[in-house]
Amino acid sequence: METFRSSLFILSLLFLLLSAVHVFAQTYTPPDKYFVKCGSASNFVDDTGRIFVGDLNASDTFRFTPRNSRELNRQNESVRVFNQPAFYEFDVERDAFYIVRLHFSPKNFLADLSAALFDVSALGVFVLKNVNATNLIGNDSVSIKEFFLKINTEKFRIVFLPKSSSIAYINAIEVFPTPPDFIPSEAQEIISDGRNGSAARVSPFLVLHTIYRVNVGGPEILMEGDRLWRHWEKDDAYLLNPSSAVNSDIYSSTPQYKSKTDVYFAPDIVYKSAKQLNRNASSTRTSLNITWSFPSRKHTVNLLRVHFYDIIGESTNKFLVFDLYIGDSFSRTIDASMEVGGVYPFHLDFAVDSGESGLINVSVGPLGENQSVQFNAFLNGVEIMEAMDEHSKDPEISAPWLEKSKNKLVGLWVGLAVGVFGLICMLGCGIWFGLKWRKRKTEEASYTHTQWSPLSAFGGGSTHSRLTDRTTSSSPLPNLNLGLKFSLAEIKTATNNFNKKFLVGEGGFGKVYKGVLKNGMKVAVKRSQPGAGQGISEFEREITILSRIRHRHLVSFIGYCDEGLEMVLVYEFLEKGTLREHLYNSKLPPLAWKKRLEICIGAARGLHYLHKGSAGGIIHRDVKSTNILLDENLVAKVSDFGLSRAGPLDETHVSTDIKGTFGYLDPEYFRTQQLTEKSDVYSFGVLLLEVLCARPALNPTLPREQINLAEWGVRCKKMELLEEIIDPKLEGQIEPNSLRKFSDTIEKCLQEDAANRPTMADVLWDLEYALQLQQSTAPRMPHEDSETIGIGTSSTAIQRFGSIGSSVLRDDPDMSQDVDSHLTASEVFSQMKADHGR
Template sequence: MIRLHFFAFASSTSNLSSAKFNVSVPNFWLLRNFDARNYTNMPLVKEFLLHVPNGTFKITFTPLLQSFAFVNAIEFFMLPLYLVPDKVAIFGYGTNRGLTSYPRSMQAQLLETIYRINVGGENVTRGIDNLWRNWFSDDAYVLNPENAKNSTPYNSLIKYHVGDDSEGPNSNKFTAPNVVYQTAKQIISNSSNLNITWSFAVDKDTDHFLRLHFCDIWNSEFGLAYFNLYIYDNFVMQINNNSDGNLIEPLPSPYYYDYVVHSDDSGVMKISVGPDKTENRISAFLNGLEIMKLSNSSDSVPLEVESKHKYKHLAVVIGAVLGGLVLVGVVVVGFVWRLKTRKQKAAENSDWLPIHVTAVGSSHSRLTEGTIQGSPLPNINLGLKISLIDIQSATSNFDANEIIGKGGFGSVYKGVLKNGLKVAVKRSESGSGQGLPEFQTEIMVLSKIRHRHLVSLIGYCDERNEMILVYEYMEKGTVRDHLYNTNSPTLSWMQRLEICIGAARGLHYLHKGASGGIIHRDVKSSNILLDENYVAKVADFGLSKTGPLDENQSYISTGVKGTFGYLDPEYFRSEQLTEKSDVYSFGVVLVEVLCARSAIDPLLPRDQANLAEWGILCKNKGILEDIIDPSIKGQINPNSLCKFSETFEKCLQEDGCDRPTMRDVLWDLEYALQLQRGAVQREPHEDSSSSTSASLQLHNLRLLPSLSSLSEVEDMSIVKGDESDSAAGSV
């Protein structure tokens, strides 16, 4: 096992974030065109497994042209003999469905760890694992958390019944730590129609090694747990607590299954467990999961480093020791290798784990010092700064009982400031997938705008490596909280219309009223909040793009960020962001408000899984009423439904140029509200082809007037920092 540790910081001699380089070992590339820019203020660790022959072993760092290379630490040690088997079954799906044998020896492959997940439990630190591995919680990857629960074991004493040098499927103490097998996600209901599904972003069209960990921690005897395993929604096998007939009593005895799976072209790998409908026992669970990318050897890896080459190389040579489980070397380094320079300067290095540039305990602010790239952050409102001690006091020192929500950035706490003001405190968490760029963007955007339908930023804190945002407190939570999978009160149709109108006003202000224009880029029902009077306010501006546009350009070229199900397909394909991307996302929200179901539900049939596509299909078939939230079906005026459905249909057009502006959407929604109230007055500019409001019917949808065909409000697109990722929930 090789682990490379990178922590990119700026010093007086180098800004490590600008480094670009390759890393290779004999016959394999570990990293190509790599940069170690740090977005989370945490070390970046790259882990690889490969077969090492006897003798010396070289890891070579090669800077790209006009750049340099660095590494903070290297771990290199031997693994147990059978931790990775030499032969693994391939699971094929689609036309290649079935199990076959992987044609190549696993020892001939390079394995790069992509995910190591403790299902149903908290993060597991390296000090607990016998191979010094970190395991991360699965919550961010669960597609349908409403179907799953973190369960309490019947018996927490894990019984390993095989030796440390044994082959699978039975686990030993090196396969995974006890805490992984002592926690699990279990199906929450006795319904045989439910599955638990995890979704992971992976490289497209690539072989991946999967290891799935199981341990029946509820039953005291064999034969009581039967369920099915699925990959890409295709049945793999039936799992039971003695499926191979060779597990040794007593329970709980851990075991695992290995597969090689070739990822499809979606960039997402789905893994599910669900009840076996042929069995009376309804159960399904998973304890742990590992995903590693397989790479073949490459002829392009240089065999020898030639000194006459224009690139400067540095090879770290480590003596390989054969035998039992031996720690070969933990090399703590702080080297920087530059291109076209003879002097090799060592970057400042302190301890095994890097010390943050802003020392713990310091109140120094990264925002005033500079960004990751080392340049001062413009337009930061220092008047909004709140001291960490005041925030700790407001939240009872971040008491877990004060948590009111969690998102991609971190946990949100309810708090009360010294002046008695109720606030929501969003605190960044390591490994959340979002970091300093989102933090900076949120402050810059919200410190220069104020609107009744945008959540107000009360302040922020940037002390002691904390990134904290303080907002006005929204008593009623998110719109999503009131639509499905919740105990919050159901919203009436009138309330839903008024909420949509409020959110549209907020987005219209962002697009046209704010200085330079702002594109939100992550519009979804969980980012629309409600105050005590159910007034809607748009929130979460960490992915926003701001700034003036060239008059000849109507879009921004930028990496794709957003949330599956709400993402504009045109933006996804072209990486060209416009304000019409927000319009598409808002159209998904409109369908969500009408139907009270999630934007993506992979458990439904393929044509129903994507809510936007399903909504358009039902509308075109004239069966839209069949998918409306049953709690509001009897409340909706048919004319109002006509206008509302026409509005979301226009928002969800494939091409951005065919979508309305947010001003048009706002006008149409207000019109739908008036139709609901039965008090519509004809406007002088209304299309004469439309019938009177009293005679509007669902099948006459296209006869309704549309401001988008009458208005020439110029579209404005936008600009500013990039970065985020989902989790589990982001792209």
């Protein structure tokens, strides 16, 4: 007997333990990954509080193929564009259901995205076919496509396949596991003619695509109102006979759920609201059925989920019993007291064939005449998910680089790897000894050359440098020995340990602080985000470019810090801030027209020097009002060379990934990925229009035709309405001929075809002429312009107006004073050596 009791106790304990394990297995915590902001190096927090990680910050657990893509940005939004097959890959849990959402928002970037045509594949199934901006977005600015996938691998890929010569794009991606038992393993099958079928397995349909999610009788529910960040629309648009139903009163109490995971099936508000029969509509019961009709693709199987919670009968403790109809013939009696005891919300799942009509009709109505029950019926919510079946199979023929390795090749690769390994070891040893010898010789030579410690491959001396841990394929900067390296301690002293009070700006590379060096010099300190792993190429590029240029209209480079995880650039501090601040900040005095012209001329001189005066030629690549800085005398200086491209500009173009700022971005460069100096000219044309109108390059709050300043300005110019969009603060200041010359220059810069745009030398000439027209008291004929003056005028006239075409380098005093292509980096900055630079 005692033995029996002991056995019973052990069995009871085991049962409790198994129950606890079961409960534990059923718990679910809303995940924090994966939420990806595509085409961005920065993270973004949405209205739900989720952190969308920029895909350029891809971690070890998710990755993508950047070689076939480019990123585009506008304000807080971004998009990744693919011109070849490419994929995102995520580390996931095997044999689990995942929610995948794809965000598409192509509008307001550039019109070119409207020409996109592509497919999207996942798990070998085309989840989206022939996607384009029209069928995807319609009249909305954003579209979110949601899928439920049974993933049977540990590496999950979403593949984007552009059609022929078109492109594909994606703005954001969500990939996270569903709660336990969220997708049923089987559901009641309903044949297309309405007949009952056997229990149909749902799980073999690896992909379900959400096509409807409806809150019946209640308000629209946005993502922040749902525990799984879903969107629920109102049901009224799907009612066949609106007079047959009325909305119930919103239930005041919070529903109680049968299990902890049941709360995720629908938000509380879905169960706190419903549609019920309008019993005043007719005296016959048969006409009082409430019917919702949902169009779908013909002959497709759909997972239909209907939600119920008897908030009508619960108040009287007399739970309603009524019929649910699907299609023409299928019916099922709904009795909440039998389903969940009447006190909990519940849902039912069905596998419904849409048949030849392509319609899925759902109805609720009272039981027959002989049933002694309450005369009512209700419904709380409807979800319909289309099963992606065999016709959607993706053979992956168009993306051979995605094919899996064949087992028969494994032995070959292993043998080859073993053979090559020994050779690599031998070569590696030889290279290592050679580099050690060369490094020692280089250090000895650099020590005799200068007293400053070199920036040897960004090594940072004895302090470990982040740039020695490069993961990019580019090589370190060659022969760079600026002697301008600051220690991190010196930078922290100058900025009071990066005190927020010293923060003066923030950009794509990082934050900008005002600082004061030991010798009293005021500096601007640009600090990358510590440990973000981004901006290494921009950091290198700025040092490389700024070490070889010097011009009064380019911001002066003071030094850098590369220590640990820190990347810091130090410039001269310009008291008056950015040009943009002076155009839009109402607290600052408005700039007079003459001063605006002088600022534009200064910026044009700086850009012209970059194009033609600097060794090798440089394309700035990010000309905009925030990158034009002003000193205490409002003299313009071009800044921020993190995106600049150095190299000979006598070639037709340079093929490169798209970089820049939307609104200023050259549309031809965007289309072709072929960068020329004329791309800077286009951006400068937008800047000139911004100076004239004092409004941003992009403003989504304006009417559609006015969002893009460049397009709007050119349209107004052609319609002779330009004077109506000029900054009101300039009223009465602009001499008409000066305005005509200035606006003509804008129109030339903004030509769609880069070949039709002027050079920066021509732009500079025209702006100087516009200034002369503004200052001149002698009347000038409207037909006078730079071209006519350049023909048949005296040499004194040319001298007066400064620079014409190729003569700019000789006649521009700024150029003659500041250009010396023979200076080395050390010589350029030799005059800056001070006790604070190391």
